[in-house]
Amino acid sequence: MIQAAIFDLDGTLVDSLPGIAASLNRALATRGHAGHDLDAVRSFIGNGSWMLCRRGVPASxxxxEADAVNRAFMDDYDRTWLRGTELFPGITELLAQLKAHHMPLAVLxxxxxxxxxxxxxxxxxxGTFDVVLGHREGTQPKPDPSGALEIANIFDLPSTGITFIGDSLVDLETATNARMQPILVSWGYRPIEELRATGxxxxxATHEILNHLIC
Known part of the structure; x- marks a missing residue:
């Protein structure tokens, strides 16, 4: 029985790709590097801002250099993210219905x-989410399970009773490492074939999530 749900943010709840891409390309330009199109930046997302910038900087x-671009990215994104971030369709309604069923909700x-x-x-x-955690200094990012298990501890629930919902293999690995029940969504940033191959x-669609969680 699923007792609580943890959601990934980028590519699952919100479409932040345009804002991330714009900030990354401006940060790269400050260091004299060429920018990337949306498809390329989409493939960079999922392992935090430093890895985003490492993938954006030429491999040579x-x-x-990734450190310097990351600092520029963080400064730019802090000022501009709202212009390039919006909810995916149906998310507001999904979360409202889950809250109506008194399901604890978190973001990781x-x-x-x-x-x-x-x-x-x-x-x-x-009040939509009971816990919200991003990557914090001194903590390990996903797919390390520590953040997910911290949320389980806050909820005072066994990890096996929690579902982890995301759009990437990183999210699937996080769920597996934390012994949580994974759900992948197809509207995010990874190819559907890649996600389907995981089994x-x-x-x-968001109504499918509701049907999956509320039996």
Missing amino acids: FPDS SNKPHPFTADIVDSLFTA APLLH
Whole structure:
């Protein structure tokens, strides 16, 4: 029986690709690098901002260059993210129905925690989520299970009674590592064929999530 749900943020609840791509390309330009189109940036997303920038920087450059681009990205994204981020269709209604069924809800993202909290505060009604965690300094990002297990501890629930909903293999690995029940969604940033090949439940609309969780 599913007793609670944890959602990934980017590619699952919100379409943040345009804002991320714009900030990344401006950050790259400040260092003299060429930018990337939306399809390329889509493939960079999922492992946090530093890895996003590492993938955006030419491979011949050292990690110190990714550090510099990441600092520029963080500064730009802090000022501009709202212009390029919106909810996926049906998300508001899905969350309202889950709350009506008194299901504890959380967000766990590899996006830096301040951005994660700002996006949730700005785009969702207060109280929608019981716990919101982004990547925090000194913690391991997904697919390390520590963040998911921290949420399970806050909920005072066994991890096996919690579903983890995301759009990527990182989210699937997080669910597996935390011994949670995975759900993958097809409207995010990874190819459907890649997600289907995992054998995990793959859902294509928000009403399917509701039907899966509320039996």
